[in-house]
Structures are given as C-alpha cells and as structure tokens.
Amino acid sequence: MxxxxxxxxxxxxxxxxxSQHMIVTAMHETFEARGLAALDDIAVRRIVGLSLVEAIANLLPDEEAAVHTEMAEFYKGVFYRLRVEEGLGPDxxxxxxxxxxxxxxxxxxxxxxxxxxxxxxxxxxxxxxxxxxxxxxxxxxxxxxxxxxxxxxxxxxxxxxxxxxxxxxxxxxxxxxxxxxxxxxxxxxxxxxxxxxxxxxxxxxxxxxxxxxxxxxxxxxxxxxx
Missing domain, CATH: 3.40.50.1000 (HAD superfamily/HAD-like)
Known part of the structure; x- marks a missing residue:
C-alpha cells in the first residue's frame, strides 16, 4: 500500500x-451604502472564515438570498478599492x-x-x-x-x-x-x-x-x- x-x-x-481591519472596514461600508444600521466590529469578526454570501446571510438572516448576493458583490468592490486602488494592503x-x-x-x-x-x-x-x-x-x-x-x-x-x-x-x-x-x-x-x-x-x-x-x-x- x-x-x-x-x-x-x-x-x-x-x-x-x-486581515480584520480591511474586512471590518469593507463590511461597514457595505452596510452603510444600503442604509442599514451600523454593525458591531465583533459581529463582523465572528463571521470571518465563512464564504462571503454566507457571511452576509449570517449577519442579515431575515433578508432574501438575492440581497445577500447583491451585498456580497458590493463588498468585493469596496474591498478591491481599499486593497488595490487606495493601497491599504497587504495585510x-x-x-x-x-x-x-x-x-x-x-x-x-x-x-x-x-x-x-x-x-x-x-x-x-x-x-x-x-x-x-x-x-x-x-x-x-x-x-x-x-x-x-x-x-x-x-x-x-x-x-x-x-x-x-x-x-x-x-x-x-x-x-x-x-x-x-x-x-x-x-x-x-x-x-x-x-x-x-x-x-x-x-x-x-x-x-x-x-x-x-x-x-x-x-x-x-x-x-x-x-
């Protein structure tokens, strides 16, 4: 064998x-853009590790799946801007x-x-x-x-x-x-x-x-x- x-x-x-600073900042901006109440930083850190759509679903369990997907795409854009265009990386x-x-x-x-x-x-x-x-x-x-x-x-x-x-x-x-x-x-x-x-x-x-x-x-x- x-x-x-x-x-x-x-x-x-x-x-x-x-990577927590970048993740928390991007998630706050994503929620703010949608007019949602600000998240506690601890709540965001708790979902790190999940796939992005599932992470947002965990934070907003009462929203429809289409909203979770839409917010995930917006988050990706924010994260990319922070990381690449504004040069806040690397973690x-x-x-x-x-x-x-x-x-x-x-x-x-x-x-x-x-x-x-x-x-x-x-x-x-x-x-x-x-x-x-x-x-x-x-x-x-x-x-x-x-x-x-x-x-x-x-x-x-x-x-x-x-x-x-x-x-x-x-x-x-x-x-x-x-x-x-x-x-x-x-x-x-x-x-x-x-x-x-x-x-x-x-x-x-x-x-x-x-x-x-x-x-x-x-x-x-x-x-x-x-």
Whole structure:
C-alpha cells in the first residue's frame, strides 16, 4: 500500500494574515451604502472564515438570498478599492508565519490553504508575502460550499496525494475546526484570530496553540509519526 503524503492545511484570514481591519472596514461600508444600521466590529469578526454570501446571510438572516448576493458583490468592490486602488494592503503576516511554513515544507510536509476568500484574493496574499511556492493545493470559496462543509479539505487531500489520518487543518475559527471534523482530519486551533480558544476546542480542535512557532511540534506529534 502506497504511503500517503502528510498534509497541513491552513486557513488564511485570521490564521496566516491579520486581515480584520480591511474586512471590518469593507463590511461597514457595505452596510452603510444600503442604509442599514451600523454593525458591531465583533459581529463582523465572528463571521470571518465563512464564504462571503454566507457571511452576509449570517449577519442579515431575515433578508432574501438575492440581497445577500447583491451585498456580497458590493463588498468585493469596496474591498478591491481599499486593497488595490487606495493601497491599504497587504495585510500583515502573524509573527512566525513565513519561518514556520518554510520549516514545515523543508521537513517534507505538503502545505495547502482552505479559505472563504476568493482565489484572486488568496493568490494576491501569497504573492505579496512570497509564499506561493510553498503550497501544493489552494482551495477557496470560488469552487466549494462554505465552511464547515468538508469539500475544501477533501479536495486538498486528493490534490496532495494525502489521506485523512495524515492531514491536519489549522485555523482560528470554529468553522475551520468543524470543517476538519466533518472531513475526519485532525484539527489544530490558533488563538490569535477571531474565535476564542475554548470555542475552538468545543468545535473539535484537538489542541489550541498561542504561537506560530509551536506549530511544527504540534504537527509532528499529531501526524508526523502516523
């Protein structure tokens, strides 16, 4: 029986990069343009990780699906303007991100991303931080149901030649942990993003870490010897 590649999949926003300022600003402008009451920043941060239409539906559950889709398109325009035309990007990496990704890659782990972001947005982030070459599989909201559906993880496993027992999903939200659980993979939470550590554990995280530099040891302990 062929040996499977060991795969570590990362969320993007709130896990690799600190993108909350851009996301919150764009969502506030989207709601304001429609004449809706201002959102609490915490409410916006809570939905980071979901696909955009689903995130807006979560914030406005009583509105029709057509409104959610329309607002999502408006948000994309605002975000693009802030990021590209007004030059507010790139979002900063969290401390240790690049060093740890390079170390995992050197140790023979396949790396992937599973994010509610668009493919265009994800590729821009990776290119800005010169990380593109480290990842063998990129899964985004463009081609999958929203987290916590397991589709992104399942496709990443197939593309990387991996298997569930030797795959780990790393993320900062309960959506990431639930997606990993639904895909029957390991789930590692990080507490520097948008959901609290105890929420991540309740959603299925086998462990929660507070430092990027701890990730290699956690990965090795959970899937390195599998």
């Amino acid at each position: 062929a040996e499977h590649n060991k795969l570590v999949i990362f969320d993007c926003d709130g896990t690799l990069v600190d 900063p990496l969290y401390p240790g991100t690049k060093e740890v990704l390079e170390a995992l890659n050197s140790d023979g782990y396949m790396l992937g991303v599973a994010t509610g972001n668009s493919m265009r947005g994800l590729k821009r982030v990776l290119e800005e931080h010169e990380l593109s070459h480290l990842f063998v599989t990129l899964q985004t909201a463009d081609g999958h149901p929203s987290k916590p559906h397991p589709s992104m993880v399942q496709t990443a496993i197939a593309e990387a030649g991996s298997a569930e027992p030797v795959t780990m999903m790393i993320g900062d939200t309960t959506f990431d942990m639930m997606m990993a659980r639904n895909a029957r993979t390991h789930a590692l939470g990080v507490n520097w993003g948008y959901h609290a550590g105890h929420e991540l554990e309740a959603a299925g995280a086998v462990q929660v870490t507070s430092s990027f530099y701890d990730i290699p040891d956690r990965v090795e302990a959970l899937i390195g010897t599998a």
